Amino acid sequence: MAETTAAHILIVEARFYDDMADALLDGAKHALDAAGATYDIVTVPGALEIPPAIAMALDGADEGGTEYDGFVALGMVIRGETYHFDIVANESSRAIMDLAVSESLAIGNGILTVENDDQAWARARRSEGDKGGFAARAALTMIELKKKLGTEK
Numbered sequence: 493m494a495e496t497t498a499a500h501i502l503i504v505e506a507r508f509y510d511d512m513a514d515a516l517l518d519g520a521k522h523a524l525d526a527a528g529a530t531y532d533i534v535t536v537p538g539a540l541e542i543p544p545a546i547a548m549a550l551d552g553a554d555e556g557g558t559e560y561d562g563f564v565a566l567g568m569v570i571r572g573e574t575y576h577f578d579i580v581a582n583e584s585s586r587a588i589m590d591l592a593v594s595e596s597l598a599i600g601n602g603i604l605t606v607e608n609d610d611q612a613w614a615r616a617r618r619s620e621g622d623k624g625g626f627a628a629r630a631a632l633t634m635i636e637l638k639k640k641l642g643t644e645k
């Protein structure tokens with residue numbers, strides 16, 4: 493029986509809120525460790541920088557750099573006083589979706605878009621919403637689906 497190789501994942505985390513980023517990363521790492529996946533972690537300033545970081549990783553792979561089976565995007569976007577929330581929330585998610593579809597990428601999107609800190613913490617902590625873990629498991633699921641669909645060509 494062919495041995496399946498462990499998935500190799502790139503976690504791209506936005507550390508706009510350090511403490512919440514820690515919680516999301518804890519959940520994602522816990523899920524990936526439980527699945528036996530390996531991963532690298534890169535950090536960007538905010539959610540808007542996550543899609544370009546994934547694109548840079550793809551370019552790096554094309555140039556002989558690390559090939560990733562999938563990606564986990566982690567971030568927290570909390571509404572403030574201005575329209576900027578909508579830009580950050582909508583553009584980061586749209587760019588991730590565009591990358592996933594155009595490049596057939598397995599991306600788990602753990603960029604939370606919330607109204608306030610209470611909503612943020614209720615979803616970031618592994619002991620509560622565990623959205624970091626959910627995003628990691630979503631990436632792993634899509635990696636397996638890609639393999640399945642790829643072998644069934």
Ligand SMILES: Nc1c(NC[C@H](O)[C@H](O)[C@H](O)CO)[nH]c(=O)[nH]c1=O
Pocket residue numbers: 506508537538539540541567568569570571580
């Ligand atoms: N307000 C939040 C941001 N804003 C920063 C942007 O994501 C970006 O880093 C900046 O516009 C420079 O290009 N980012 C978050 O991740 N979360 C926020 O609540």
Ligand SMILES: CC(=O)[C@@H](O)COP(=O)(O)O
Pocket residue numbers: 569570571572573574575576577578580
């Ligand atoms: C999501 C954001 O960009 C937000 O943190 C910005 O806050 P504000 O709209 O009050 O400048």
